[in-house]
Amino acid sequence: MNAIDNLVTLLSRLPGIGKKSAQRLAYHILESPRSYPLALAGSLSTLHDSVRRCSICGAFTESDPCPICTDPSRDASLLCVVERSQDVRVIEDAREYRGRFHVLGGLIAPLDGVGPDDLTIGTLLTRLGNDRVRELILALNPTVEGDTTSLYIQNLLKSMPLTVTRLASGLPVGGDLEYADRLTLARSIRGRIPM
């Protein structure tokens, strides 16, 4: 296989990048100054050496424990459970939450062969036993797998002295009632709040 086709094949393994997009990217890289692919190659080849998972929360980090777990100004009584490491970044970008995180590493999905033991639920229970967590926020996607996982964790924690909450479902800010799907609208009615 020649160099361009090889690059196209590798790029098309990325999520959301089909063969046509991969070709477009490969030719763009070919037409870039040589410094660009070299910088990208450098970044890719050192990535797995410089980034690991935080031994406390499971998020990707360059220092272990990660900056969030070691930040004394964050509220240790709040713990937010997310599916993947990138969800930590998304929630941080919203600038609303000042507690800590726990990365599950996936969602319970029996059809895909993912059970509770494949997630970091054991570590979560240990953390809840050691730390003085007052509230556990389940910030999982509002999908069948997300809801199943939330219910599973909620059941596990029934006897523990802490509040379990989940993110609100409802209309996106700036959205239009007319374009909301039936389930989202139903949830936003069920979860209506006093003004």
Added chain:
Amino acid sequence: MNAIDNLVTLLSRLPGIGKKSAQRLAYHILESPRSYPLALAGSLSTLHDSVRRCSICGAFTESDPCPICTDPSRDASLLCVVERSQDVRVIEDAREYRGRFHVLGGLIAPLDGVGPDDLTIGTLLTRLGNDRVRELILALNPTVEGDTTSLYIQNLLKSMPLTVTRLASGLPVGGDLEYADRLTLARSIRGRIPM
């Protein structure tokens, strides 16, 4: 800047990849086996060494002249002018054309400061003088810049004993009259063909 942000910044310089997509790609790469980013890094770092432009047609190639320019079974009396190297691949994939190519390296776009001298029009004239080209096919995008460039080249070649053609504009195969835009429909009527 940390390793993940650095990769995100580099990836978001690719066409069609915004910051959100770049983050998604970066986390996907982080979660891939280490062999994947290493393979991609290897491909990127050798790309500019193994791929150069064909000294005859200007297309990207690993051997100079390129396989198309040196293929004796191709019709040397047909020359297809394209904007960029990737257009050669697109036309090859259609499996209809058996002549040779000439890559212009761009289109005349006065607003972007691209004039005829920035393209390989001089090389094209030399090739037409040396080779026995019978027909020149202008396969440029049906845009203002593409049409301007086609007209410019057509004017240059007026006195030469060769036929100049351009690709047909019209309805896409499998398309719907109702969704065709006015200009495309007008061109397809003007260019109607006897059955």
